[in-house]
Amino acid sequence: MAEQPESIKAFVKLGEFLGDFCQFTKGNNEIKGDQVTWFQKLEAVVGRASSHNGWFTKENILFAFEQWSNALQADNLKKWLDRYDIQSSSPLTVAIIMAGNIPLVGFHDFLSVLVTGNRALVKLSSNDTLLLPFLAEYLVSADPLLSDRISFSDEILTDYDAVIATGSNNTARYFEYYFGKKPNIIRRNRNSVAIIQGDETPETLSLLGEDIFLYYGLGCRSVSKILVPHGFDFDRLYKAIYPFNPIIHENKYANNYDYNKAVYLMSEFKFLDNGFLILKEDDGYASPIATLFYEYYETWESLETTLTRDADKIQCIVSSKPRPGHIAFGESQKPALWDYADGVDTVEFLLKTSLKN
Known part of the structure; x- marks a missing residue:
């Protein structure tokens, strides 16, 4: 120092x-x-x-x-x-x-x-x-x-x-x-995901709204996909994040919402919609603006297998009951100085490079 x-x-x-x-x-x-x-x-x-x-x-x-x-x-x-x-x-x-x-x-x-x-x-x-x-x-x-x-x-x-x-x-x-x-x-490119376990309170789910909507979802730490258990009631999520609905009055966001909704309708894709956020089942991670992908998981073990397999596509993982390496709901856009993008230690890279020169 x-x-x-x-x-x-x-x-x-x-x-x-x-x-x-x-x-x-x-x-x-x-x-x-x-x-x-x-x-x-x-x-x-x-x-x-x-x-x-x-x-x-x-x-x-x-x-x-x-x-x-x-x-x-x-x-x-x-x-x-x-x-x-x-x-x-x-x-x-x-x-x-x-x-x-x-x-x-x-x-x-x-x-x-x-x-x-x-x-x-x-x-x-x-x-x-x-x-x-x-x-x-x-x-x-x-x-x-x-x-x-x-x-x-x-x-x-x-x-x-x-x-x-x-x-x-x-x-x-x-x-x-x-x-x-x-x-x-x-x-x-990397995107961030959220794990929903199904027993979250409305207050806890509402925190997830910040991870989804801050910066309009444009950041690599923005949650672009949620992983949910079978039988999850998506109305619970929609009700919890409803306070973020004024985002639809932002022209650029609204234009993307309208465009993506039209594409999904013409393509006859199944999706959920609450008037300001589209939920679409998809195994990808990079959802378009105003769209949130979701995917079901069977067990925690199968979920960990998926996350390990796709680690190079994921920037951070948020969950209501964070485990090692996870982030609490509402915290994805508040990284500490030692939370390095892609997990690559920039300072260590600079110091090692300096020693070689």
Whole structure:
């Protein structure tokens, strides 16, 4: 934790700033010092980001800010980094190719590169071009030494030592072709699943709604499929998640709902529908927006066999009675710093790569 102390302090300050901004937008705190200027700038950035990408509503952006505010507390950073031996060495230039499915989805990679003393060369997704550059600007104001370790590029990336790239299964093949000769982490499509055991209370099932609907289900940690026992009464789920029904008034979500429903009707697929979420029995994992796949399971043992077989397709598993490796309902979009995407330890990868250079 001693390595790059000023950088770590800068991230702690950023976390405090994001928390204060979220409270400010709710009218719950007074503006302190130079915050007025930064708050005004961030308000403008949030507005432009929402206009640029209709999926990035102000509510979703603020939710992302709040989660990073919680994660970037000094105790969390210490708990995360104390497990590693971060030593001074020649810094790597790490190219980060970011996805843009949810706000700040690539921030953990950015954070990992900088707290390990390396340089971040970032290629942003065209869907999310505004939020991270603003946060980088704030970080540099807190620690000017970071200015030489953060850069953004719209061009073909050159002069880098390692790559962290996130995209679809199709773009992963492109990434492997262009970046395969360098040390790399290349991420593909993954989705998250929920296990329903059938004895959940309405309050417990309602928590699952957050895992399904936050970010419109666009995140890899969004639940896109539920696994249910035979005989499960789906009306129980629909009643529990009914408070999320205002989502159907969001145009982009509603358009997807209407389109997918029409496709299923014309294809004569059987499905359930409550007016804002379609339930379709399917053995796949990547359900379309406004659709939730479901699949029955016979026994817990058969369920574990299925989950083990499909582990490379699954980002996280949520359940009402979490077992080792599972997450509680309502928590899938609140990962800790040590909850690595695809289970690949980014910090360990960076440290090992640094030793080889």
